[in-house]
Amino acid sequence: MAKGNVLMVCLGNICRSPLAHGIFEQLSKEFSITVDSAGTASYHIGSSPDPRSIKTAMKHGIDISNQRARQFTKSDFDAFDHIFVMDRQNLRDVLKLSQLEVERNKVKLLLKNEEVEDPYYGGDEGFEIVFNKIEKASKDILDLWKQ
Numbered sequence: 001m002a003k004g005n006v007l008m009v010c011l012g013n014i015c016r017s018p019l020a021h022g023i024f025e026q027l028s029k030e031f032s033i034t035v036d037s038a039g040t041a042s043y044h045i046g047s048s049p050d051p052r053s054i055k056t057a058m059k060h061g062i063d064i065s066n067q068r069a070r071q072f073t074k075s076d077f078d079a080f081d082h083i084f085v086m087d088r089q090n091l092r093d094v095l096k097l098s099q100l101e102v103e104r105n106k107v108k109l110l111l112k113n114e115e116v117e118d119p120y121y122g123g124d125e126g127f128e129i130v131f132n133k134i135e136k137a138s139k140d141i142l143d144l145w146k147q
Protein backbone atom coordinates (compact mmCIF):
# COMPACT_ATOMS: atom_id res chain seq x y z
CA MET A 1 0.00 0.00 0.00
CA ALA A 2 1.53 3.32 -1.09
CA LYS A 3 1.40 6.41 1.10
CA GLY A 4 -1.28 8.99 0.32
CA ASN A 5 -4.04 11.15 1.72
CA VAL A 6 -6.21 9.37 4.27
CA LEU A 7 -9.89 9.78 5.09
CA MET A 8 -11.29 8.03 8.17
CA VAL A 9 -15.03 7.28 7.99
CA CYS A 10 -17.67 6.20 10.52
CA LEU A 11 -21.41 6.82 10.88
CA GLY A 12 -21.67 10.08 12.83
CA ASN A 13 -18.11 11.46 12.59
CA ILE A 14 -18.22 12.24 16.31
CA CYS A 15 -16.88 9.09 18.05
CA ARG A 16 -14.66 6.71 16.06
CA SER A 17 -13.44 8.57 12.96
CA PRO A 18 -12.40 11.72 14.89
CA LEU A 19 -10.18 9.47 17.03
CA ALA A 20 -8.84 7.76 13.90
CA HIS A 21 -8.24 11.18 12.29
CA GLY A 22 -6.30 12.45 15.32
CA ILE A 23 -4.29 9.26 15.82
CA PHE A 24 -3.31 8.86 12.17
CA GLU A 25 -2.42 12.55 11.86
CA GLN A 26 -0.18 12.31 14.91
CA LEU A 27 1.55 9.10 13.80
CA SER A 28 2.05 10.21 10.16
CA LYS A 29 3.67 13.58 10.87
CA GLU A 30 6.81 12.66 8.93
CA PHE A 31 4.77 12.23 5.72
CA SER A 32 3.33 15.23 3.87
CA ILE A 33 -0.18 13.89 3.62
CA THR A 34 -3.67 15.15 4.38
CA VAL A 35 -5.64 13.27 7.04
CA ASP A 36 -9.33 13.98 7.53
CA SER A 37 -12.53 12.27 8.71
CA ALA A 38 -16.19 12.20 7.74
CA GLY A 39 -19.45 10.45 8.60
CA THR A 40 -21.82 8.62 6.28
CA ALA A 41 -24.78 10.22 8.09
CA SER A 42 -25.75 13.88 8.33
CA TYR A 43 -27.04 13.94 11.95
CA HIS A 44 -24.00 15.57 13.50
CA ILE A 45 -22.72 17.94 10.78
CA GLY A 46 -20.83 20.82 12.42
CA SER A 47 -20.62 19.12 15.84
CA SER A 48 -17.49 18.73 17.94
CA PRO A 49 -16.33 15.18 18.64
CA ASP A 50 -18.16 13.35 21.45
CA PRO A 51 -16.70 14.49 24.82
CA ARG A 52 -15.66 10.88 25.52
CA SER A 53 -13.59 10.80 22.31
CA ILE A 54 -12.01 14.17 23.18
CA LYS A 55 -11.17 12.92 26.69
CA THR A 56 -9.74 9.60 25.49
CA ALA A 57 -7.57 11.28 22.84
CA MET A 58 -6.36 13.87 25.37
CA LYS A 59 -5.37 11.07 27.76
CA HIS A 60 -3.03 9.86 25.01
CA GLY A 61 -1.70 13.37 24.27
CA ILE A 62 -3.81 14.08 21.17
CA ASP A 63 -6.09 17.13 20.95
CA ILE A 64 -9.06 16.50 18.65
CA SER A 65 -11.30 19.21 20.14
CA ASN A 66 -11.01 21.49 17.08
CA GLN A 67 -12.46 18.90 14.71
CA ARG A 68 -15.99 19.44 13.35
CA ALA A 69 -18.17 16.69 11.91
CA ARG A 70 -18.91 16.61 8.20
CA GLN A 71 -20.64 14.17 5.90
CA PHE A 72 -18.84 12.00 3.36
CA THR A 73 -19.36 13.19 -0.23
CA LYS A 74 -18.56 11.77 -3.65
CA SER A 75 -15.78 14.36 -4.06
CA ASP A 76 -13.89 12.56 -1.27
CA PHE A 77 -13.15 9.77 -3.75
CA ASP A 78 -11.00 12.26 -5.69
CA ALA A 79 -9.45 14.04 -2.71
CA PHE A 80 -8.24 10.92 -0.86
CA ASP A 81 -6.07 7.93 -1.76
CA HIS A 82 -7.20 5.74 1.13
CA ILE A 83 -10.69 5.72 2.62
CA PHE A 84 -10.67 3.68 5.82
CA VAL A 85 -14.07 2.75 7.25
CA MET A 86 -14.79 1.53 10.77
CA ASP A 87 -17.48 -1.11 10.14
CA ARG A 88 -19.21 -3.07 7.40
CA GLN A 89 -22.25 -0.77 7.32
CA ASN A 90 -19.89 2.18 6.66
CA LEU A 91 -18.33 0.07 3.90
CA ARG A 92 -21.70 -0.51 2.24
CA ASP A 93 -22.74 3.15 2.60
CA VAL A 94 -19.52 4.52 1.09
CA LEU A 95 -19.46 1.95 -1.73
CA LYS A 96 -23.06 2.89 -2.62
CA LEU A 97 -21.79 6.38 -3.55
CA SER A 98 -18.99 5.09 -5.77
CA GLN A 99 -19.21 5.10 -9.54
CA LEU A 100 -15.82 3.73 -10.60
CA GLU A 101 -13.65 0.72 -9.80
CA VAL A 102 -10.77 3.09 -9.00
CA GLU A 103 -12.99 4.64 -6.30
CA ARG A 104 -14.06 1.29 -4.84
CA ASN A 105 -10.42 0.19 -4.62
CA LYS A 106 -9.69 3.06 -2.22
CA VAL A 107 -12.21 1.87 0.39
CA LYS A 108 -11.16 -0.61 3.08
CA LEU A 109 -12.00 -1.63 6.62
CA LEU A 110 -9.39 0.03 8.86
CA LEU A 111 -8.96 -3.25 10.75
CA LYS A 112 -8.37 -6.34 8.66
CA ASN A 113 -11.55 -8.44 8.70
CA GLU A 114 -12.67 -6.85 11.93
CA GLU A 115 -14.87 -3.88 12.81
CA VAL A 116 -14.20 -0.90 15.07
CA GLU A 117 -17.47 -1.19 16.93
CA ASP A 118 -19.60 1.84 17.68
CA PRO A 119 -18.92 2.96 21.29
CA TYR A 120 -21.69 5.60 21.28
CA TYR A 121 -24.19 3.77 23.51
CA GLY A 122 -21.62 2.31 25.93
CA GLY A 123 -19.34 3.65 28.63
CA ASP A 124 -15.91 5.29 28.62
CA GLU A 125 -14.09 1.96 28.45
CA GLY A 126 -15.45 1.40 24.93
CA PHE A 127 -13.64 4.52 23.77
CA GLU A 128 -10.35 3.25 25.17
CA ILE A 129 -10.83 -0.04 23.28
CA VAL A 130 -11.59 1.91 20.10
CA PHE A 131 -8.47 4.07 20.63
CA ASN A 132 -6.21 1.05 21.04
CA LYS A 133 -7.60 -0.81 18.03
CA ILE A 134 -7.23 2.27 15.81
CA GLU A 135 -3.72 3.01 17.06
CA LYS A 136 -2.59 -0.55 16.33
CA ALA A 137 -4.11 -0.54 12.83
CA SER A 138 -2.61 2.88 12.07
CA LYS A 139 0.87 1.74 13.14
CA ASP A 140 0.55 -1.36 10.94
CA ILE A 141 -0.35 0.80 7.90
CA LEU A 142 2.49 3.26 8.57
CA ASP A 143 4.97 0.39 8.99
CA LEU A 144 4.04 -0.73 5.45
CA TRP A 145 4.60 2.80 4.15
CA LYS A 146 8.04 2.95 5.76
CA GLN A 147 9.28 -0.27 4.15
Ligand code: 4NP
Binding pocket: 010, 011, 012, 013, 014, 015, 016, 017, 039, 043, 118, 119, 120
Ligand atom coordinates in the same frame (compact mmCIF):
# COMPACT_ATOMS: atom_id res chain seq x y z
P1 4NP B 1 -19.64 7.29 15.34
O1 4NP B 1 -20.69 7.00 16.51
O2 4NP B 1 -20.23 6.72 14.07
O3 4NP B 1 -18.44 6.55 15.78
O4 4NP B 1 -19.45 8.78 15.27
C1 4NP B 1 -22.04 7.38 16.45
C2 4NP B 1 -22.39 8.66 16.76
C3 4NP B 1 -23.73 9.03 16.74
C4 4NP B 1 -24.69 8.10 16.41
C5 4NP B 1 -24.33 6.82 16.10
C6 4NP B 1 -23.00 6.45 16.11
N1 4NP B 1 -26.05 8.47 16.42
O5 4NP B 1 -26.90 7.61 16.20
O6 4NP B 1 -26.37 9.64 16.64
